[in-house]
Amino acid sequence: MSASILIVAEHDGTTLGAGTARCVACATTVAQAEITVVVCATDASAVARQAAALRGVHRVLTVEHPIHAHPLAAAIAPQIAALAGPYTLVLGPSSTFGKDLMPRIAALLDTAQVSDIMAVEGPHRFRRPIYAGNAIVTVEIPEGTKVVGTVRTASFRAAGAGGTAQIEKIDAPLEPPSHTRFVSTSAAKSDRPDLQTAARVISGGRALGSAEAFQMLYRLADKLGAAVGASRAAVDAGYAPNELQVGQTGKIIAPELYVAIGISGAIQHLTGIKDARTIVAINKDPQAPIFEVADIGLVGDLFEIVPQIEKLL
Amino acid sequence: MKRIVVGIKRVVDYNVRIRVKPDGSGVVLDGVKMSVNPFDEIALEEALRIKERGGAEEVVVATIGPSDCQAQLRTCLAMGADRALHVLSDAPTEPLATARILLKLIEREQPFLVLLGKQAIDDDNGQTGQMLAALWRRPQATFASKIELGEGKAQVTREVDAGLETLEVDLPAVVTVDLRLNEPRYVKLPEIMKAKKKPLEALPLESLGVTPGAHLTTVRVAVPPQRQKGIRVENAAALIAALKEKGLLTS
Ligand SMILES: Cc1cc2nc3c(=O)[nH]c(=O)nc-3n(C[C@H](O)[C@H](O)[C@H](O)COP(=O)(O)OP(=O)(O)OC[C@H]3O[C@@H](n4cnc5c(N)ncnc54)[C@H](O)[C@@H]3O)c2cc1C
Ligand SMILES: Nc1ncnc2c1ncn2[C@@H]1O[C@H](COP(=O)(O)O)[C@@H](O)[C@H]1O
Numbered sequence: 001m002s003a004s005i006l007i008v009a010e011h012d013g014t015t016l017g018a019g020t021a022r023c024v025a026c027a028t029t030v031a032q033a034e035i036t037v038v039v040c041a042t043d044a045s046a047v048a049r050q051a052a053a054l055r056g057v058h059r060v061l062t063v064e065h066p067i068h069a070h071p072l073a074a075a076i077a078p079q080i081a082a083l084a085g086p087y088t089l090v091l092g093p094s095s096t097f098g099k100d101l102m103p104r105i106a107a108l109l110d111t112a113q114v115s116d117i118m119a120v121e122g123p124h125r126f127r128r129p130i131y132a133g134n135a136i137v138t139v140e141i142p143e144g145t146k147v148v149g150t151v152r153t154a155s156f157r158a159a160g161a162g163g164t165a166q167i168e169k170i171d172a173p174l175e176p177p178s179h180t181r182f183v184s185t186s187a188a189k190s191d192r193p194d195l196q197t198a199a200r201v202i203s204g205g206r207a208l209g210s211a212e213a214f215q216m217l218y219r220l221a222d223k224l225g226a227a228v229g230a231s232r233a234a235v236d237a238g239y240a241p242n243e244l245q246v247g248q249t250g251k252i253i254a255p256e257l258y259v260a261i262g263i264s265g266a267i268q269h270l271t272g273i274k275d276a277r278t279i280v281a282i283n284k285d286p287q288a289p290i291f292e293v294a295d296i297g298l299v300g301d302l303f304e305i306v307p308q309i310e311k312l313l
Numbered sequence: 314m315k316r317i318v319v320g321i322k323r324v325v326d327y328n329v330r331i332r333v334k335p336d337g338s339g340v341v342l343d344g345v346k347m348s349v350n351p352f353d354e355i356a357l358e359e360a361l362r363i364k365e366r367g368g369a370e371e372v373v374v375a376t377i378g379p380s381d382c383q384a385q386l387r388t389c390l391a392m393g394a395d396r397a398l399h400v401l402s403d404a405p406t407e408p409l410a411t412a413r414i415l416l417k418l419i420e421r422e423q424p425f426l427v428l429l430g431k432q433a434i435d436d437d438n439g440q441t442g443q444m445l446a447a448l449w450r451r452p453q454a455t456f457a458s459k460i461e462l463g464e465g466k467a468q469v470t471r472e473v474d475a476g477l478e479t480l481e482v483d484l485p486a487v488v489t490v491d492l493r494l495n496e497p498r499y500v501k502l503p504e505i506m507k508a509k510k511k512p513l514e515a516l517p518l519e520s521l522g523v524t525p526g527a528h529l530t531t532v533r534v535a536v537p538p539q540r541q542k543g544i545r546v547e548n549a550a551a552l553i554a555a556l557k558e559k560g561l562l563t564s
Contacts, residue, residue: 072480073443074452096473100455103408103440107447112409112528115438125532130436131331135340138532145528179483180452183468187475196474200561224562232492242458242493243476248434249492251474257561267330274537278561280552295543296555308549313562 002032003123006087008080008105009039009051010097013069016050018197019093019151021158026151027091028056028159029120036061037165038083040068040076044169052165060167067176070185073101075176081108082174087146088123094150094252095196106148113148114139118155128152132248133271153196154254154275192218195244198227200257201276203246206233207262207283207302214239216306217261223313229253231263247272262302265290282306315369317360318422319394320415320429320441321376322350323385327434337533349385352430354392356490358497359460360428361393368462371395373422377414379403383513390508391500397513398422400521408440410525415441416448417521424485426467431456431489442489452482456491 005027010017020037027035036059037051044062052060061083067075080101084090090105092098094116106113118136119127125140126149141147195201202221208214214234221228230240232247246253248268254275261282263269270293273279281294284301291297298305325331325340326348332341349357360372374389375398376382386397400414419427432439446453454469458477461468462484471478472491482488518525546552556562 070478073455074446077447096456096471099439100443100453103443104447104453106440107409107412107444110409112407113438113440114529115440129537130534131325131340132434132437133537134331135333136535136537138535139529140532141528141530147528177452179486180454181481183479183481185473185475185479186477187473236493241476242472243474248437249431257556268327274540278556278559279540279543280556282552291543291545293540293543295540296552297543297545298548298552299545300548305549305552309553312549312553 002034003030003089004034004087005030005036005089005091006080006084007035007037008076008090008092008098008101009037009047010071010093010095011039011041011047013041014046016047017093017095017097018158018194019095019098019153020051021054022153022156023091023093023151024054024056024159025156026117026120027089030089030123034058036087038063038080040065040079042066042069048167052167053161053163054159055162056159057163057165060165061170062167063170063173065173065176070182071097071101072180072182073104074180076101077104077108078176079174080105083170084109084146090146090148092150093153095153098150102148102150109146109148111146111148112141113150115150116152117149118152132267133274134267152252154252192221193225193227195227195229196251196253199255200224200226201229201253201255202226202259202261203229203231203263204234204240204261205231205263206237208234208239211239220306220310223310231269260290260294261306263290264288265293314371316371316373316422316424317363317369317426317428318419318424319353319357319360319372319374320427321353321357321374321385321389322430322433323347323376323378323382324350324433324435327351333534333536337535339531339534347381347385349388350430350433352432352490352492354497355492355494356428356430357389357392357394358495359490362495363462369426373398373424375415375418376400377402377406377411386513387508388500390511390513391504392498396511399513399515400518401515402518402525406525407527407529408438409444409528411441412444412448413523414518414521414525415445417523419449426485427487429487429489431491442487446487449487452486454480454482454486455489457488458491458493460488460494
């Protein structure tokens with residue numbers, strides 16, 4: 001028997017989010033998966049084409065309504081729940097988009113959600129982290145039960161190109177509720193690589209001491225083509241904006257290279273970098289817990305070391 | 314009465330390094346320090362500040378869990394909550410069941426605002442608030458870093474991947490809170506004494522007419538793979554050499 005899987009696409013109106021290709025990759029690890037991607041947008045054509053080109057996708061559904069100019073869970077969830085009938089598994093990325101949306105869908109479907117799926121062990125068995133990633137639990141749902149999941153995107157490599165899925169438009173979209181309205185977004189467009197998908201990340205902690213000092217990290221990052229990240233302490237202190245936070249309550253990332261500068265390595269921070277290929281730590285305290293996970297450690301004062309690195313590059 | 318309900322979960326304290334049981338049946342909880350989920354403390358703090366500004370008349374905290382949760386409810390009363398509701402359940406409830414039970418309490422209490430944490434740091438599910446909002450057929454605003462109340466509506470600033478997003482929601486609504494919303498107050502000793510006299514109502518789960526139901530079974534709990542021990546380098550030049558050796562600085 002094949003497993004029919006519905007994936008809710010994340011996008012900004014024109015570009016399919018990187019997390020969706022990783023959801024597709026996760027879905028393809030389910031035996032005999034038949035994968036449908038659904039795009040809710042005002043004009044879904046561009047995003048639907050990108051989804052249809054992902055290898056492994058069988059079908060793309062589009063739902064067009066002006067309300068979907070911004071992703072409102074209250075508007076998208078009833079629409080997805082209405083479409084979910086034939087599917088056994090409904091997936092979204094565990095980005096803030098998916099974390100906000102998917103549980104609302106699950107409740108409307110009167111079913112459970114498995115959050116942060118890191119591996120599929122069988123059609124009804126999934127692995128996910130708990131306790132900030134300090135334990136991994138395998139959960140099972142009874143056969144024949146529908147389940148909703150968010151995909152821990154750092155655990156999967158994005159599905160490649162080569163798909164030729166059909167695109168079908170849903171004719172009568174649901175009338176969304178009016179109780180939730182989009183007001184504004186601060187999303188700063190940056191030319192730097194996206195923290196969530198960058199191959200290299202330079203991260204700073206409380207030790208930087210100021211937003212000005214963080215500029216030093218931006219310069220280093222630019223030389224390396226890297227994204228910049230931050231610890232919660234650095235964000236709380238206002239040295240870096242909140243979207244740069246890495247960790248349990250920030251972003252979970254899996255770059256090739258992660259450089260932690262003046263970050264102690266609290267468990268909540270380490271949760272976010274467990275899947276990094278190589279971790280470099282620069283810290284003046286040789287006992288700092290970050291050194292327990294670092295592949296390359298350098299004990300010393302960041303205000304001396306970072307300028308030296310910059311010069312040597 | 315203008316009322317706010319705050320959902321509270323008792324969890325392993327965030328400073329504890331948990332241990333997985335050797336038989337893979339769960340994590341060791343015996344003798345481990347338990348606390349109010351840190352996000353729920355922030356939710357309660359926000360409710361108290363709203364009340365102190367005159368935006369609400371009563372703050373009610375609610376938890377579903379074993380009898381031991383009383384200690385955490387008392388902490389919340391000491392922080393300033395007016396009343397506590399304790400739905401007794403020895404077995405942990407899945408988020409959907411938790412949401413169903415919270416909905417029963419909401420139907421009884423008729424709050425204009427429900428504040429929950431964005432996630433409980435034990436299971437890291439991050440589901441209950443959104444599920445509750447869906448079942449209640451009311452708006453949700455998740456990951457809040459700012460809440461401004463108006464007449465019959467609220468503007469909520471949310472921490473999203475791209476930065477900050479502001480939504481307007483009609484009330485009543487469910488808001489789940491993020492870490493930067495506020496910094497919870499410390500509880501002072503006299504408040505702890507006073508809290509002992511505040512009402513704490515215990516409700517047997519059966520009295521609410523909900524059967525929690527479970528969808529998920531735990532097959533096993535395992536220790537995550539450990540990273541291999543790394544190397545130390547002496548200076549910036551050695552660091553760059555080590556990175557080049559790993560092929561990480563070719564371009
Ligand atoms: C529920 C919850 C969720 C959380 N979520 C997150 C999260 O998502 N992400 C996160 O990062 N944190 C999170 N935290 C916070 C976490 O517990 C730590 O408080 C935080 O990560 C500390 O940040 P830091 O390492 O920058 O600061 P600190 O712990 O203060 O470390 C600073 C480090 O800099 C070093 N240092 C100082 N001066 C220098 C110098 N001149 N040169 C070199 N090194 C120097 C020090 O030796 C120290 O190790 C969370 C906490 C809670 C309770
Ligand atoms: N057993 C519970 N009793 C009361 N509130 C809860 C309970 N479990 C979760 N919550 C609330 O729901 C939030 C999210 O929890 P979760 O969905 O489990 O990550 C928590 O921060 C609490 O505010």
